[in-house]
Amino acid sequence: MRAKFCNLLNGITLIGLGAVLLDFFFTGRLDQYLHPQFRPWTLVGGIIFCVAGIIYSAAKTTAQCCVEGECVHQNANSLTRSLIAFSVLFVPLATGVALSKDSYDQHALINRGFVEDMTGLPGRTAPPASKTSTDQVIPPQALGADLDERASQPLPQDTNGAPPSQDVASNGGTDQANPAVPSPDEGSAQYLPKGADGNVALEVTDLLYAESEDSLRKMFSDKTIEVVGQYLPGSDPKEFKLVRMFIVCCAADARPLAVPVEVSAPTSVAEMGWVKVIGKATYPKKGDRVHVLFKADTVEPTDPPAEAMLY
Amino acid sequence: MSWFTFTWQNFLYSFLALAFEGLPFVLIGSLISGAIAVFVPSKIITSMLPKNGFLATLASGLLGLCFPVCECGIVPIVRRLINKGLPVSCGVTFMLASPIVNPIVAFSTFAAFRGQAPWLNMAVRLILGYLVAVSAGLVVRRLDPASILRTGAARIPTRKRLAFSVTPLPDAESIGIEASFQGKLIAAVRMACDDFIDTAIYFMIGAAVAATFNTAVDQQIILPLSLQPTLSTFAMMAMASILTLCSTSDAFIAATFVSFPIFARMAFMVFGPMFDLKLFFLYSVLFKKRFVIGLGIGLFLFIGLICSRVLIYLYAGQIL
Numbered sequence: 001m002r003a004k005f006c007n008l009l010n011g012i013t014l015i016g017l018g019a020v021l022l023d024f025f026f027t028g029r030l031d032q033y034l035h036p037q038f039r040p041w042t043l044v045g046g047i048i049f050c051v052a053g054i055i056y057s058a059a060k061t062t063a064q065c066c067v068e069g070e071c072v073h074q075n076a077n078s079l080t081r082s083l084i085a086f087s088v089l090f091v092p093l094a095t096g097v098a099l100s101k102d103s104y105d106q107h108a109l110i111n112r113g114f115v116e117d118m119t120g121l122p123g124r125t126a127p128p129a130s131k132t133s134t135d136q137v138i139p140p141q142a143l144g145a146d147l148d149e150r151a152s153q154p155l156p157q158d159t160n161g162a163p164p165s166q167d168v169a170s171n172g173g174t175d176q177a178n179p180a181v182p183s184p185d186e187g188s189a190q191y192l193p194k195g196a197d198g199n200v201a202l203e204v205t206d207l208l209y210a211e212s213e214d215s216l217r218k219m220f221s222d223k224t225i226e227v228v229g230q231y232l233p234g235s236d237p238k239e240f241k242l243v244r245m246f247i248v249c250c251a252a253d254a255r256p257l258a259v260p261v262e263v264s265a266p267t268s269v270a271e272m273g274w275v276k277v278i279g280k281a282t283y284p285k286k287g288d289r290v291h292v293l294f295k296a297d298t299v300e301p302t303d304p305p306a307e308a309m310l311y
Numbered sequence: 312m313s314w315f316t317f318t319w320q321n322f323l324y325s326f327l328a329l330a331f332e333g334l335p336f337v338l339i340g341s342l343i344s345g346a347i348a349v350f351v352p353s354k355i356i357t358s359m360l361p362k363n364g365f366l367a368t369l370a371s372g373l374l375g376l377c378f379p380v381c382e383c384g385i386v387p388i389v390r391r392l393i394n395k396g397l398p399v400s401c402g403v404t405f406m407l408a409s410p411i412v413n414p415i416v417a418f419s420t421f422a423a424f425r426g427q428a429p430w431l432n433m434a435v436r437l438i439l440g441y442l443v444a445v446s447a448g449l450v451v452r453r454l455d456p457a458s459i460l461r462t463g464a465a466r467i468p469t470r471k472r473l474a475f476s477v478t479p480l481p482d483a484e485s486i487g488i489e490a491s492f493q494g495k496l497i498a499a500v501r502m503a504c505d506d507f508i509d510t511a512i513y514f515m516i517g518a519a520v521a522a523t524f525n526t527a528v529d530q531q532i533i534l535p536l537s538l539q540p541t542l543s544t545f546a547m548m549a550m551a552s553i554l555t556l557c558s559t560s561d562a563f564i565a566a567t568f569v570s571f572p573i574f575a576r577m578a579f580m581v582f583g584p585m586f587d588l589k590l591f592f593l594y595s596v597l598f599k600k601r602f603v604i605g606l607g608i609g610l611f612l613f614i615g616l617i618c619s620r621v622l623i624y625l626y627a628g629q630i631l
Contacts, residue, residue: 014504017334024331033328037425045335048342056504059497085508088515093330100323108321108526248426251328252525253567 002079009082011057016090018049020097032102034250035311103308104254106232106271109243114258116291118208192219199226199278204244204257205310207281207292217283217290226278227259227294228305237266242277242294246310254309261294269301276302314532321526322519329518329567333560336419337511338503340559343415344384345503349495351378364398368448371401372441375409381558382410382584383510386593393597399456404448407610410558410584411440420580423562432573435622436562439581443614447606459602461595510557513589517554521564530570543575544619548611551583558584574622582614 024030025043034042195201200223207227210216229242241258245251261277269275279296359374360367380388389402410416417433424432451459537543547568556564561583565576586594586607594603 010504010508013508021331021334030331033324033331035425038332038422041335042331045338048338052338052342052500052504055497055500059501081508085512088512089508092326092515092519096323096327096330099319100327101320102324103320104324104526105318105320107316107318108325111316111526111529113530249423249563249566250332252325252332252522252563253569255569 003077006077006079006082007059008057009079009086011053013082013086013090014049014053014056016053017093018046018051018053020090020093021046021049023097029102032251032308035247035309038249103272104245104251109232109256112254112256114241114243115246115255116208116258116260117211118205118257192223195226197226197278199224201226202281203227203310204229204242204259205246207259207294208257210281211283211290211292220281223280224278224297225281225294226276228274228276228302229259230272231267231269231275231299232258233271234260238263240267242275243272244310245308248311251309257310259292259294261296261299263296263299267299269299274302274304275299314529315527316529317523317527322522325522325526326518329522329563330515333514333518333557333563334511336415336560336563337514337557338507340379340381340415340557341503341507341510342500343379343503344381344506345499345501347378347380348384348502349499360401364400364452365449367398368400368404368452369445371404371448372408372412372445374405375411375413378409379413379415380409381415381510382587382590383513383557383593384506385409386590386597390597393460398452399454399459400448400452403451404444407447407585408441408444411581412437412444416558416562416584419559420562423566427566427573432577435577435625436580439577439614439617439622440584443581443585443610443617446613447610450609459598461597461599513555514557514560517556517561517564520554521567525567534570537571537575540572540574540623541615541619543571544578545611545615547571547575547579548582548615551579552587554583555587555589556583572623573626574618577622578614578618581618582610585614586610 021042024033025039025046030039030042192200193202200220202220202225204227206216207220207225210220227242229244232241232243234240240261240263242261243256243258245254246257247254261279276299277294277296278298278300279294282293282295283290284293285291359377360370385406389397389406392405393399393402417437420436421429421433536546547565551561554561554564558580562580565579568576568579591603591607594606598606
């Protein structure tokens with residue numbers, strides 16, 4: 001009797017796990033938790049959990065599964081083990097379904113520390129000390145925030161070992177090595193994505209990458225830019241941080257990317273609320289390198305993007 | 312600003328993310344483990360080893376590539392194999408290497424370190440795990456089995472016996488499993504589920520600790536610890552032994568400790584599957600306490616020194 005009850009409870013635990021995984025997958029909540037590459041595994045896992053749970057609870061219990069004294073599962077019919085499994089495996093996940101807000105609050109961001117230099121992100125190599133604008137070819141999709149929400153891949157950065165190339169400034173702004181690549185000035189219009197209002201629509205990552213890319217800074221200069229992110233107030237009422245979370249695998253490894261924003265008048269937006277900021281990107285020099293400072297003309301609440309995370 | 316700011320919102324978000332990411336991998340590992348238990352006789356494993364003891368020890372470290380078993384399931388298998396004549400050195404090597412040197416762990420490590428030099432980290436983890444396991448096996452080869460094996464836990468072989476006298480495990484039918492394919496399949500699923508439950512409990516506890524650590528603790532506090540190579544390496548190994556994560560998914564946890572250098576996280580991923588709190592108790596089933604403690608201290612120092620003194624140069628220049 002006890003063995004049957006343990007079987008049933010273990011089966012319920014497994015089916016419950018599967019149900020939670022499938023619920024998160026089909027309701028789309030999983031998008032806030034995992035990188036797209038991991039989401040199919042959750043679907044597969046959810047289905048297998050359900051099937052395995054049904055088999056486990058329905059199949060008759062064998063007297064022993066291994067050689068006497070060498071069995072791996074000596075506690076398989078322990079009621080305590082089944083109750084612990086139910087409490088530790090299923091209850092927390094079920095609680096998460098009900099209580100999780102699918103996002104971090106400002107405390108987690110502050111505890112993790114803000115990434116304000118893209119070279120500090122995992123997998124990014126530090127740019128060479130001296131870079132020129134012809135080191136790279138900028139694909140339009142790299143900046144296509146409005147074309148594809150997931151297209152937040154960084155612009156090509158890794159030019160280590162690349163042969164020295166000509167400086168745009170020294171050849172009149174044209175790329176003689178690769179005529180197909182227009183100069184930053186003449187080609188920027190075709191590369192930069194536009195928002196509904198006709199502004200250049202960028203991601204936080206684009207602004208940060210431009211800190212180490214002269215060509216991007218030239219491309220962004222004098223353009224009216226709109227950026228979407230989460231609002232985190234600063235100590236000065238005329239300053240705040242525009243934040244997006246960057247994840248490698250899942251939300252647990254998320255790191256907050258922040259662009260400092262300067263406004264002419266204090267704004268009243270909820271902490272961590274989504275805002276669209278319209279203004280101009282400036283890159284003042286601090287010490288031996290430049291850092292972005294976004295000077296906002298308007299700050300208005302907006303809906304979260306389809307993909308709240310950047311990858 | 313306090314160094315510890317716990318909120319349920321942050322904890323649940325991080326905890327659920329870890330669970331959604333890791334649980335499918337724990338499940339896959341358990342399914343394979345269950346299939347091996349039912350469908351693959353131990354004779355196949357031992358027949359693959361050379362008769363020469365030294366070469367057999369080297370080869371034992373690679374058995375996990377063909378028979379992936381995580382650390383939770385490996386102890387009973389090794390005990391069974393030693394009982395049937397497998398040299399203790401080969402058993403120890405297989406026991407330490409298999410949770411790391413296997414395709415599932417290779418895949419999960421690659422997946423977890425996506426964007427953080429995944430090929431390099433996967434290769435380093437497998438090679439380092441193999442070298443450490445073989446080194447331990449070669450040390451054990453020089454010891455008297457009677458001084459290692461717990462009395463009554465296994466049939467103690469003579470010191471010079473290196474040849475195999477392995478007999479296969481009893482057929483599935485003889486231990487109460489139906490002989491039909493369907494019967495074996497159901498038995499495999501049941502074993503896999505039991506393996507999963509045993510393992511996932513430890514995984515969820517580890518995920519909860521990791522989620523708390525990652526969201527509530529001000530990273531500035533531990534920054535000095537993570538900046539000192541030796542200190543950060545041994546700190547991560549101590550953390551691995553406390554978290555008792557499954558090797559199939561511990562890479563996902565390790566990847567989140569981004570404030571620690573990669574060689575410290577590598578020590579976490581190599582030491583954890585070889586020796587943690589739950590393994591201390593599991594090893595004690597087969598080995599004498601004194602040997603288990605010695606093994607733990609030896610692995611702790613050996614892996615720590617390799618990671619903090621050697622790997623630091625391998626990873627030099629990479630921001631990971």
